[in-house]
Amino acid sequence: MIRIFTIFLAGFCAMAGTAMAQQAPQTTVRAAVLRVDPPSLPPISRLDARPGDLGFAGARLAIQDNDTTGRFMGQDFEAIEVAATPETAGPELQKLLGQGIPFIVVLADEAQTLALADQAGDAALILNAQARGDNLRGADCRANTIHVAPSHAMLADALAQFLMWKRWPDWFLVEGSHPQDIALAGAYRRAAVKFGARIVEERTYEDTGGGRRTDTGHVQVQAQMPVFTQRAAEHDVLIAADEAGVFALWLPYQTWDARPVAGSAGLVPRSWHPALEAWGATQFQNRFEELAIRPMREEDYQTWLALRMIGEAATRTQSADPAKLREFLLSPAFEIAGFKGQKLTLRDWDHQLRQPILLTTGSVTVSVSPQDQYLHQSSALDTLGIDRPETECKFRGQG
């Protein structure tokens, strides 16, 4: 048995339909992943504890994938991994900009993502792989930012389509007290109007502080949650808007009425789930798990996708020139495969990546939205989130 190690040198590239006689000289496409870790309490479930390589593991797989293709194209890819605190994020970004890194994948909350985008200005393209706030795609949109993570509106619409298909139009909305919870609840209110659901009752679950996990946690919860959800108007489903992860996981089976829970617990809309096997995802999950020795999280998927987008741009343009890659990414020609059964493309009005949303429970994918019944004149994916006529985004320098 011979293993052929030298074929890449012997191989030559055929581009745009024309075979090229020589391998292009090696060029490097540089990127960075900047993850901002705020101080936080442990999650409700120890299964949800943040792995140290969250996001970075996705980046490593993307670089492997990009490099495998790059060997045939004479391109090499790298991604610097930086874990920062809210205080050090700015200086860390400055260092990256100082090194001339043109593509920066950011895993941070809304406010920090916006601040980093403004700090980067024209010096780098920001790929948002975490923050879901609709404001970042609306009034606070930035021309130098691409949103790989789905927005709150996309996630809420994805769930709403499924609930309407189920004929569960009466919703009991419970929102947390943190700003991101309130923003998410807003997305559910909007989705209800958009798809004809009724929010029949709204309550706020105040975060009064303290540990989210104690030895007697479930004992307290068993007494508290039924009382909290008691005497709500007649509803089909309880929707929890708990972006901060304070209470939602305690709701299933603890509600006063025997109703399913969806949103931040129960049936959860997500960009990715480690049990997805359709559309070739099995092989992708296997590759990730072999590399990271853990299941893939949404942050890993979104970071992988962000770096694959850069890789795809480099492959298609046969260039490492950041300006060319950026131009291609934002052009109508750009599309990427992301193991979701169809091509993913960018909305030109707010730079949001169009993508199907998985509706998941703890261990399976229950459904994938958009649901077939929801049609759209240009792309069914635009039934999810903020469509062109509704956008509040005005990139600077544009009407």
Add this chain to the structure above:
Amino acid sequence: MIDRIALSTLALLVAASPAAANRVFVSNERGNDVTVLDSETLEVIGTYPVGARPRGITISPDGKELYVCASDDDLVRVFDPETMQETHTLPSGPDPELFVLHPSGNPLYIANEDDNLVTVVDTKTHKMLAEIPVGVEPEGMGISPDGKVVINTSETTNMAHFINSETFEIFANVLVDSRPRFAQFNDQGSKLYVSSEIGGSVSVIDPATQAITKKITFQIPGVLPEAIQPVGVRVTRDGSRVFVALGPANRVAVIDGATDEVLDYLLVGQRVWQMGFTPDDKFLFTTNGNSNDVSVIDVAAMKVVKSVPVGQQPWGVVVAPN
């Protein structure tokens, strides 16, 4: 036991009749078995266990060995097509999905989707001859009619790799649209067709220059563009008709092999995946993964004449040459 009796009865029938029917072998990805059909009566002859997650399926030119990629067993299992008894296994590397047999019957070139490799196996000695590093998620495998060029498509790298079938070296890479799934030469060796599932196109490549001469795209009234996902490709022996399975569009496109223009769309079962001709090109069988059946296309009439229920999630299909 019942199957055996049915089989021997059929064998008698075949022996008695010169217009011999061919056996059609359908791999059922979820059923872990192969359904065998009769190409004339279009009846199911039997269903036989073949190992875990059977996908790619092919048969030797002499019709004596049936090869099945048992993806979750990390093996190619080899069966006697008459008895459907396993005779031996071939080393395949991890997660074999699709493969292509040299026109002479040896060797077998296997795509290992999990490992970015194409594995070459000698079908006589059962030994691995080479492992060829290719792009990410190798899937489609094709071979030129003269047996000199093997094509592998890598789904995440989006390339068709041209491999010298003897030295096992890649000598050209052609960038195609997203998620290339399948590579098929016409028998004249003048065109190579590569389907792109997510890109929604079929690239027509001139094998001599490795240049893309045409990108065939598909529009079907009432079907969302996202649902049009080309996968399996088959070409009639005379090269005049190209059939492309369009996955969740539930259609097979018929293309003029000379002009590369789409002539028609034939409605088949759900999530149509792979296809196989009878040796006389009279019928084309399509596997429909979501409706768990096989559609039978009358090639000359360009009409679907029957659908036959098979096992769970039919994936690949091959018709015995004799």
